[in-house]
Amino acid sequence: MNLSREILRSEEEIAQRVKQLGHQITADLEGREVAVLGVLKGSFVFVADLIRSIRLPLQVGFLEISHSEKSAFLTEILFYSSFRVEGTNLLIVEDILDTGITLAYLHEQLEARSPKSIRICTFLDKPDRRKVDIQPDYVGFAVPNKHVVGFGLDYQGRFRNLPYLTYVE
Numbered sequence: 001m002n003l004s005r006e007i008l009r010s011e012e013e014i015a016q017r018v019k020q021l022g023h024q025i026t027a028d029l030e031g032r033e034v035a036v037l038g039v040l041k042g043s044f045v046f047v048a049d050l051i052r053s054i055r056l057p058l059q060v061g062f063l064e065i066s067h068s069e070k071s072a073f074l075t076e077i078l079f080y081s082s083f084r085v086e087g088t089n090l091l092i093v094e095d096i097l098d099t100g101i102t103l104a105y106l107h108e109q110l111e112a113r114s115p116k117s118i119r120i121c122t123f124l125d126k127p128d129r130r131k132v133d134i135q136p137d138y139v140g141f142a143v144p145n146k147h148v149v150g151f152g153l154d155y156q157g158r159f160r161n162l163p164y165l166t167y168v169e
Helices: 011-028 044-051 101-111
Strands: 034-040 058-067 075-080 089-097 117-125 138-142 147-149 166-168
Touching: 011 044, 011 117, 011 138, 034 044, 034 101, 044 058, 044 089, 058 101, 089 101, 101 117
Parallel strands: 034 058, 034 089, 089 117, 117 138
Antiparallel strands: 058 075, 147 166
16 A cells, blocks of 8 residues: 555645635525534544534534445444434535445435435545435535545545545555
């Protein structure tokens, strides 16, 4: 496992794009409170920066999802922050949208809790890998089909602290 020397997105590019997303979310949800739900572990850095750019009243929570090794379609919510979903304008924040299987499951589970609305914001998107029909409302960057690391994303628990995006070769 080698870390590529290629920088896919610089620290400055990331900061600028996160601010743009925050401003877009603010404009789209003007006058409403937002319930931001980050999907752990990879989204925590993105969530922290994103909420500072959203100029609306908001609450923040996190959840963690386990993936079964027996099937790509079995998932389980392991940890769920205690904040009310019912009647909220829910913003699910993901680090990377790949096949969409996990996010589709999560969307279905949260929709059953009767939020006013659900929007999806993903830091990175790999649309060519999608296996289910789910589209994010907000996308930071599209990335190639490589194992991207940095800005919260890891490889075997490493590289989350990189302030830029690169990939593992």
